[in-house]
Amino acid sequence: MKLTNVEHVFFDLDHTLWDFDRNSALAFKEIFQEHKIELELNNFLEVYMPVNFKYWELYRNNAVSKEALRYGRLKDSFDKLNFETTDTTINNIADLYIQYLPKNNHLLDGTLEVLDNLKDRYQLHIITNGFEEVQHQKMQTSAIHNYFKTITTSEAAGVKKPHPQIFELALQKSGAKPENSVMIGDNLEADIIGAHKFGLNVIYLNPLEHQIQSLYPQVKKLKELLNYL
Structure with a gap:
């Protein structure tokens, strides 16, 4: 009607x-390859996507800051995958992700x-x-x-x-x-x-x-x- x-x-x-999901996957693929992050991309995305959704819900409700969202969604995902890394690396990936994400155009x-x-x-x-x-x-x-x-x-x-x-x-x-x-x-x-x-x-x-x-x-x-x- x-x-x-x-x-x-x-x-x-x-x-x-x-197409956020497709463009996001491409950004992480580029970051992981360039910086030799030893994680299988699909395994990471399977964990990351619901974690990211949770953080956006918290952000929408003013329960976390933008900075906490960017860091926390990665930290929680790596923890769930038992992937050991440093806060410096996580913050670096978070910054690169924001740089790489809008370069994709799907x-x-x-x-x-x-x-x-x-x-x-x-x-x-x-x-x-x-x-x-x-x-x-x-x-x-x-x-x-x-x-x-x-x-x-x-x-x-x-x-x-x-x-x-x-x-x-x-x-x-x-x-x-x-x-x-x-x-x-x-x-x-x-x-x-x-x-x-x-x-x-x-x-x-x-x-x-x-x-x-x-x-x-x-x-x-x-x-x-x-x-x-």
Whole structure:
């Protein structure tokens, strides 16, 4: 069912448009090879990905700092794998990861098709909890920066999704009204519930088909957004 009266489309970035998992794996592969980290990459990623998810949840809830997230997700992963290393090495890998990550440019399937379809009919925007210094680089490297009128990061807002203040800032920057806007993202709490509480229309990108309340429209693939927009 088409959404009516929508003029502004707000996207999350990581895991919604930008293929975070694939690009992250490539960054770690490069780091491990260059610095002779004797770990099998897939074994590391199997442990790291849920640890990283946990730390981002803590970061979103202001339970850890950005620095603690960057260090802790690596330290915990290495500990789980019984891989002995030093704090100096961990901090070095953490810094290199932030440098290498945005050099990779893979997008989720359907991203360019959807953006090309929407760009002339809506004003497009980004709202992201990702770090200020890397989100713009990711979008430049993957050639999607020019699709978006505004980019609102949690660091610029001083709060993270689902806090209402980040949605308020994004709407102020864009000149949009909640009732004329839709938020699209992969995180139910941060993107969907947060935006819905602020009055935006929402569409949940749910590739793993998590069970959710039926009041939120959802799609499994990005191309399905065109059924709504």
